[in-house]
Amino acid sequence: RKEVEQDPGPFNVPEGATVAFNCTYSNSASQSFFWYRQDCRKEPKLLMSVYSSGNEDGRFTAQLNRASQYISLLIRDSKLSDSATYLCVVNIRGNKLVFGAGTILRVKS
Amino acid sequence: DADVTQTPRNRITKTGKRIMLECSQTKGHDRMYWYRQDPGLGLQLIYYSFDVKDINKGEISDGYSVSRQAQAKFSLSLESAIPNQTALYFCATSDLGRYTFGSGTRLTVV
Numbered sequence: 001r002k003e004v005e006q007d008p009g010p011f012n013v014p015e016g017a018t019v020a021f022n023c024t025y026s027n028s029a030s031q032s033f034f035w036y037r038q039d040c041r042k043e044p045k046l047l048m049s050v051y052s053s054g055n056e057d058g059r060f061t062a063q064l065n066r067a068s069q070y071i072s073l074l075i076r077d078s079k080l081s082d083s084a085t086y087l088c089v090v091n092i093r094g095n096k097l098v099f100g101a102g103t104i105l106r107v108k109s
Numbered sequence: 110d111a112d113v114t115q116t117p118r119n120r121i122t123k124t125g126k127r128i129m130l131e132c133s134q135t136k137g138h139d140r141m142y143w144y145r146q147d148p149g150l151g152l153q154l155i156y157y158s159f160d161v162k163d164i165n166k167g168e169i170s171d172g173y174s175v176s177r178q179a180q181a182k183f184s185l186s187l188e189s190a191i192p193n194q195t196a197l198y199f200c201a202t203s204d205l206g207r208y209t210f211g212s213g214t215r216l217t218v219v
Contacts, residue, residue, distance in 0.1 A: 008149070032206050034206070034207070036208075043212050043213055044210050046207055046208065049206075087151070097208065100151050101150055102151065
C-alpha cells in the first residue's frame with residue numbers, strides 16, 4: 001500500500017465549479033500535511049498547509065481527518081488558472097516528506 | 110535570482126557516462142534534498158542532507174551519490190548513467206516542513 005494515495009484524475013470541471021480532492025495516508029505517526037501545486041513540467045510549489053482544525057485561503061479550503069487518515073482540498077469558483085496537478089504531501093516524524101502522485105485538475109471555459 | 114537554482118536545466122547523456130547535477134540555494138536553509146519524478150509517480154527521495162556534515166540515503170539512492178560542498182550547495186551524481194534514470198530531478202530546501210524546489214533538471218539517458 002502506498003504511504004500517500006490520491007485519485008490521479010483528471011478532474012475536468014467548468015469554470016466556476018466547486019471541486020474537491022481527497023488524499024489518504026497510511027502512517028498514523030504523520031505529523032504535518034500540505035498541499036502543493038505543480039504546473040506542467042514545473043517545480044512543485046506550496047499551496048497551503050493543512051491544520052487539524054481546517055483552514056481556508058481564499059477559494060481554497062483544506063481539511064484534515066486524523067481518525068480516518070485523510071486530508072482534503074476544496075476549490076471553489078474554479079478558474080482556468082487553477083488547472084494543474086495537486087500534490088498531497090505528508091511529513092512523517094519531521095524528517096521525511098512523502099508525496100502523493102498527484103491529482104490532475106483541468107478547468108475548462 | 111531564484112531561491113533554488115539547478116543546473117543544467119536539460120541534459121542528454123549516454124549510458125555509462127558519469128554526470129553531475131548541481132544545486133545552489135540562497136535561502137540559508139540547512140536542509141537540502143534531491144528528488145526524482147517519473148510520470149504517474151510521486152516525487153521519490155534520493156538523498157537528503159540536514160547540514161554540511163550530514164548525508165542520508167532516501168528511498169532510491171542506488172546508482173546515485175551526493176556531495177554537500179557548503180550549506181548552499183548540494184550536488185547529485187550519477188556514477189554510471191542508465192536509461193531508467195531518465196527522469197525529472199528536483200533539488201529542494203526546507204524550513205519548518207515547507208519546501209522550496211528548484212526548477213528541475215530534465216535528464217535523458219540514451
